[in-house]
Amino acid sequence: MAAWFTTTRPPIGGEMAGRSEVIAALAAAFLNSLGPDDPTTVERRARWVVRMLTSLLMFPGRDEADERAMIAEFVVPIVTPASAAARKAGHPGPE
Template sequence: MTGKDWLSSRRAEVAADRILDAAGDLFAKHDVASVGMNDIARAAGCSRATLYRYFENREVLHTAYVHREAYRLHKQMSELTSGITDPRERLLAGLTTSMELVRESPALSSWFATADSPIGAEMAEQSEVIQALTSGFLLSLRPDDPDVVHRRARWLVRVLTSLLIFPGRDARDERAMLEEFVVPMMCPNETEPATNASSLRTDRTSSP
């Protein structure tokens, strides 16, 4: 790759980020579903033609924005919980911290507003990036069968999006629910029986 090609690629990356930044500003002030491509182009200070050169439609732009923010949030969460050595405590801290980071961001919390159909829940369920980041976090706590981890990650994403849409009474209430119901499933003690699908299949096949 020539220096000129690299520069062109870098400029495209900067331009795309500028557009996503402008979209984020709009998401913080308006319902996500109501923000159109014309609005984003105007906020970014570019033409519609330029906007569509980087993002061919609103769905592609939404996906790019969610994935960029997912990587950023995951990095923040990992840094804030990296000093916790106990897997269960780190899991609990990771879950509560992730929800706090989403709620502290007007642009991200708007994706889970209950006034309209929460677009964030659908995006989180369909995003391979979010699923992969969640699976990676679970694997960092303890090794396990990849298929089991993937199913747990999908379930965990649903739990977190549910709490973002329908919060508990307060932070203590949410932490208690996560600690009682989620942590034992995601990160069981060595003395606790396994509760994954593979162990259930083994039990069924070994029974008379």
Template sequence: MAGDWLSSRRAEVATDRILDAAGELFASNDVRNVGMNDIARAAGCSRATLYRYFENREVLYTAYVHREAYRLYEQLTQLIEGIPDPRERLLTGLTTSMTLVRESPALSSWFATADSPIGAEIAEESEVIQALTSGFLLSLRPDDPEVVHRRARWLVRVLTSLLIFPGRDAEDERAILEEFVVPMVCPTDSGSSLRPH
């Protein structure tokens, strides 16, 4: 019985190793073309072992996206924690999250426009991504949970859209987010802009 805790740690290590190998493949290949055989080979395990941890490719894809979403959220939270103004924190959080996705070859490949981007499908269906986005919105200001949930769903769609169809440059995207998204997600009575006049 004393050794039981080791088996869960081994499972965690094995899962991370498989997901790390998948990430390397996603960084250099079209995500839709990365199969279970490829991932097993890259992870140095058999297909049977791979299927013991992930019952199919969709489950593995989802696990990878969720792991990376948690990592990105932690990184983002640390980067914006010193920004006191909720509207500026929102704007910086949105622009920074897109930058972090784009700087990661493995994550940016999920939003390639060659086909129907798989990242858009998973982002729309992922309860984890919705929950993280809702948590971020609640950190800006308390609100009705249903309203927060709807805003989070909409915000995920906006960011997904910009990842698939980027603005002209970072400044253009920031202006779009500031003008159209920030006032909807984090309204203010004064109607003042984030930019100094």
């Protein structure tokens, strides 16, 4: 995907990322691997993850540590299903 955002030509990356069913399916599969959740929620989160990754490619953080911190602070809590987060915290989630 990084090649889609080169400065030598118009940025088609955002358009490609938003229209690609393959990219959306890969993001949804990744989210499903984190734990089961409502399919509609997973699809919406997958679209959001693609938008967020596209944003990071177009507007990277100051450095790798900055990007990692932003992902840990803002992305992980949103994309991780509530049941998985509860299990990690030691609380039983709905089964």
